[in-house]
Amino acid sequence: MNRTDAARRTHGGKPTHGEPMIDRVFALLRAFSDTSPALTVPELSERSGVPLSTTYRLVSRLAAWGALEQRDDGRYAVGLGLLEIASLAPRGHGLRRVAMPYLSDLVEATRQHVLLAVREEHEAVLVERLSHHEAAPVHYRVGGRMPLHSTGVGLVLLAYAEQETQEQILSRRQTRLPEHEPVDVTALRATLAEVRRDGLAELHRGSPQPVLAVAGPVRDADERVVASLSVLVPDGSVPARSLAPAVRAACRAVSRALGSPSAGAPRTHAR
Amino acid sequence: MNRTDAARRTHGGKPTHGEPMIDRVFALLRAFSDTSPALTVPELSERSGVPLSTTYRLVSRLAAWGALEQRDDGRYAVGLGLLEIASLAPRGHGLRRVAMPYLSDLVEATRQHVLLAVREEHEAVLVERLSHHEAAPVHYRVGGRMPLHSTGVGLVLLAYAEQETQEQILSRRQTRLPEHEPVDVTALRATLAEVRRDGLAELHRGSPQPVLAVAGPVRDADERVVASLSVLVPDGSVPARSLAPAVRAACRAVSRALGSPSAGAPRTHAR
Missing domain, CATH: 3.30.450.40 (GAF domain)
Incomplete structure (x- = not known):
């Protein structure tokens, strides 16, 4: 089984493996796409399958780390904090x-x-x-x-x-x-x-x-x-x-x- | 207070704000640097202040999502999965x-x-x-x-x-x-x-x-x-x-x- 399959099985807010929070975080981050680079919190919740109240909490924490950025229109987008880490790959x-x-x-x-x-x-x-x-x-x-x-x-x-x-x-x-x-x-x-x-x-x-x-x-x-x-x-x-x-x-x-x-x-x- | 200060306060394994797991995940990810692009699990634990057993668990889950990659020598490095998300910033x-x-x-x-x-x-x-x-x-x-x-x-x-x-x-x-x-x-x-x-x-x-x-x-x-x-x-x-x-x-x-x-x-x- 490849990692994508392994990871995807936990999409949709069905936590497994004892680290449901990580799976939810990645479900949220992967909700963004080239055609949807900015999303509202309800859209993020809908696309990721993570419950709305949890989404609010996680988004706020991800924004504190710079992994997400809130735009003027209230939508969230992937933040530069993630690029800083990813650039070390x-x-x-x-x-x-x-x-x-x-x-x-x-x-x-x-x-x-x-x-x-x-x-x-x-x-x-x-x-x-x-x-x-x-x-x-x-x-x-x-x-x-x-x-x-x-x-x-x-x-x-x-x-x-x-x-x-x-x-x-x-x-x-x-x-x-x-x-x-x-x-x-x-x-x-x-x-x-x-x-x-x-x-x-x-x-x-x-x-x-x-x-x-x-x-x-x-x-x-x-x-x-x-x-x-x-x-x-x-x-x-x-x-x-x-x-x-x-x-x-x-x-x-x-x-x-x-x-x-x-x-x-x-x-x-x-x- | 800027976001870096806010985020850094939770470094060192002292969870706050009710989402300690996210803080620990970012403490781990930020342990990598230009001069230390690959680290062992004990090194990651040491640098991030996240307890060793938790580090093992989180690293394995991060690797499943492609955010980390294990190299031939057993060390972990930042993975391409993160670049895929970060490229949407x-x-x-x-x-x-x-x-x-x-x-x-x-x-x-x-x-x-x-x-x-x-x-x-x-x-x-x-x-x-x-x-x-x-x-x-x-x-x-x-x-x-x-x-x-x-x-x-x-x-x-x-x-x-x-x-x-x-x-x-x-x-x-x-x-x-x-x-x-x-x-x-x-x-x-x-x-x-x-x-x-x-x-x-x-x-x-x-x-x-x-x-x-x-x-x-x-x-x-x-x-x-x-x-x-x-x-x-x-x-x-x-x-x-x-x-x-x-x-x-x-x-x-x-x-x-x-x-x-x-x-x-x-x-x-x-x-």
Whole structure:
């Protein structure tokens, strides 16, 4: 069982595990979304399933810690206090800090979008997105989740996941797809094998706009694939082949900065 | 009393206000720092003042929600689950998303560092930092706090804060300085008046390296100063005068994107 399932089971104000307050706090915090960044206390209660009086109490305490902020209109939004803590996440801003100069290079070179993502259970989480002004708008946002099987960075992260994780995802995909078109698991397996062989994923996606993603793996000092970065361009604008060298070079540069020996970093400890 | 004081009073495992669990959770989360991004459970307990057995229980529940992640060496670090929530903070990534293209322009134009910060009580919080490769390294990190009186963005945020907040800060500065050199409050008042007059702050700082910051205000649709952005260059490399137009233009562009009528945005509602 993954952590999301474990955590979600306690949504809806049904406390378990002896720490109902933590579950309620996260149910409240997760009630916010990109489309609902500010909510009233009754809305928070309604969405989280936490009783109204408890919601009032918890919201006031969360605001005292800066995890929530009250706006002029009385609604609450996620506060900067949470960003201060979250920015210490090694897989978030830690990784981002190392990768940023190389991501900037890639944006300048391609004048499009560059994504940096890591795997969190069965999804990819976007750690950074840089976009050139001339690039067509896309909807990916930092901190947002993306499917593994239908994004460039996702395919890379899936291709290099442990066997067990891959099998779990491949066996679930058939029934759990958010889109209507079914995924051909055999074709997906072949794609993953290609990604491992080439060290690069190419993905053409038809909707909402035709997009080409070229993604590669980022490795750490233990040669584990810890992230993926990709370039996103309007499909048909340039051949994937012409983007591959820039993506490979950026992946190698970030991997080296993370200490990956295969990317040219000095070997610091024996394995 | 500001929120930090309110929150800190409950540190050290002395629960108050009827929500001791939330206070303990934040005491645990705030035990992490830039220099200690990963901690063992006993270290977490020690630093937060939360009893060891409670720490074990809370850490396990926080990990289930992805707010903490256990590393291979057994230590815990802040998890991506927190970044997913924190990225919804309107004053964090919300502001950042609007400002990003203009910040990138400024980095390209100056080949140095660009900072974007907001005020949180009596300090500035860094929401974004973009740095050109050619720029000398600086220590500011996203999510980190900076003093108001000794940084460019801080002076701007202080200059435009409400009178009451300004007086609180000016009256505390004399005794609360982290550095050893005393702040001349009269001189600081004069500086703040200049910042308001010019709509720009210039700050020369001698240590650790001689740095020049040129900062300006970012306004929202209600013409409130909600953020400040600055360029940071090695002092002596260029005159502040030559950076002013680029900083002013970027401030104006971000303010316009936020709907500020004085920056040329269409007036959407009467005041």
